[in-house]
Amino acid sequence: MLELAILGLLKEQDLHGYELKKRLTETLGSFSSVSFGSLYPALNRLERAGGVAATEAGDEPAVAVPVPMTGSLDGELAAYRATRRPTRRAGRSRKVYRITPRGDALFAELLAADNAAGDDERLFHLRLAFARFLPPDERVGLLERRRAQLVERLARSRANRKSARDRDAYAQSLAERDTELTERDISWLDRLLAAERTPKGKAKSR
Amino acid sequence: MLELAILGLLKEQDLHGYELKKRLTETLGSFSSVSFGSLYPALNRLERAGGVAATEAGDEPAVAVPVPMTGSLDGELAAYRATRRPTRRAGRSRKVYRITPRGDALFAELLAADNAAGDDERLFHLRLAFARFLPPDERVGLLERRRAQLVERLARSRANRKSARDRDAYAQSLAERDTELTERDISWLDRLLAAERTPKGKAKSR
DNA sequence: GCGCCGATATATCGGAGCGATATATCGGCT
DNA sequence: AGCCGATATATCGCTCCGATATATCGGCGC
Numbered sequence A, B: 001m002l003e004l005a006i007l008g009l010l011k012e013q014d015l016h017g018y019e020l021k022k023r024l025t026e027t028l029g030s031f032s033s034v035s036f037g038s039l040y041p042a043l044n045r046l047e048r049a050g051g052v053a054a055t056e057a058g059d060e061p062a063v064a065v066p067v068p069m070t071g072s073l074d075g076e077l078a079a080y081r082a083t084r085r086p087t088r089r090a091g092r093s094r095k096v097y098r099i100t101p102r103g104d105a106l107f108a109e110l111l112a113a114d115n116a117a118g119d120d121e122r123l124f125h126l127r128l129a130f131a132r133f134l135p136p137d138e139r140v141g142l143l144e145r146r147r148a149q150l151v152e153r154l155a156r157s158r159a160n161r162k163s164a165r166d167r168d169a170y171a172q173s174l175a176e177r178d179t180e181l182t183e184r185d186i187s188w189l190d191r192l193l194a195a196e197r198t199p200k201g202k203a204k205s206r
Numbered sequence C: 001g002c003g004c005c006g007a008t009a010t011a012t013c014g015g016a017g018c019g020a021t022a023t024a025t026c027g028g029c030t
Numbered sequence D: 001a002g003c004c005g006a007t008a009t010a011t012c013g014c015t016c017c018g019a020t021a022t023a024t025c026g027g028c029g030c
Helices: A002-012 A017-027 A036-048 A073-084 A101-112 A121-129 A136-166 A169-197 B002-012 B017-027 B036-048 B073-084 B101-112 B121-129 B136-166 B169-197
Strands: A052-056 A095-099 B052-056 B095-099
Touching: A002 A017, A002 A036, A002 A052, A002 A095, A002 A101, A002 A121, A017 A036, A017 A095, A017 B136, A036 A052, A036 A095, A095 A101, A121 A136, A121 B169, A136 A169, A136 B017, A169 B121, A169 B169, B002 B017, B002 B036, B002 B052, B002 B095, B002 B101, B002 B121, B017 B036, B017 B095, B036 B052, B036 B095, B095 B101, B121 B136, B136 B169
Parallel strands: none
Antiparallel strands: A052 A095, B052 B095
């Protein structure tokens, strides 16, 4: 799972572990903030598998002007510090990771794999975040598979909600929330599917 | 985490592993269906710690009429089979688990622990499911702590949503969903808090 | 009656992810 | 000079999961 995320980010830009972590927490959503205890082992796995190559960066930045990607806080802060003084980066030396052709192939494989079983929300969100690398028909497939899973889940959720009626108020509230969330997620997917089928050519790809 | 769930269910009724798993998937919500690979090890941990005691059931049921808990499918099916024939249960012999006083204490400890750090959704849901075992003021505390976490998360989520504007449509949609879900969860908690503060004495406790 | 399928049930294994912690190195503040 | 805090990489122990193995019984076809 992490492998997919790492490779996806490295496809855009070479990055070192620490920076990778920040972007990862953005990509995966506001929750689920990827621990270093999973990131570094995952990077090592990828390196052993030949999916990424690491270059020990001295102290000059690997890229003259690292692509800001967003006009966000980090960028502005860095710019501010840069005007104050041409400071050399603080802290320990970095290992900058770069994706290889093997990694590209691995990424495509992980992205397309149709995990029929298992309704892993995080994995779906991750795939969706990289949906732009998927051909349009596979995008629809991804969304429809997810929709089917949610419909199944909704049935279980409604059954559970019914049977929760003779439990206490907390169980009921929990079950109601569950049902509503699933319903909303389904209509969210329906909106995405509708957008997918009326192309309009406005999609901003990279 | 599983320990808390197991002990909470065993507080109501003695259960064997397989049945425990079914109830667990209900309690934890429609997703996250607790694997045997975590359940049985967790039961062994609890047994070693003296929180539960296992009795190897022969083939007579440990309880003459196992409490149905819900008038649900399981119950009706069992009743149906019972009318057809006084069948002896099929399958391998069971190990029925019973909670001990040590387990009771452990449960209280796990339920009350104020995990300031870490915004683990599942753990919160689990605690809420057993909120009836908490004194009213601690219930409010639990809800308010969760609310604070969600407010923090909402801030991150909104920031991320803003910075997602110059990424593709999928990232934007993902970020919007994130924000909306968090907002809805906060108002859900507000409703629970309001209900908590206007007691009305209607709460159905056990 | 016999064999086999499917349900019931317990158990283990390898791997992934997490939280805590250790280690290293530098800038800046006092 | 000394220390703090930010940056960065890395490891340890643990929990949980999915897959798989194992055991045992009822019921079905033939």
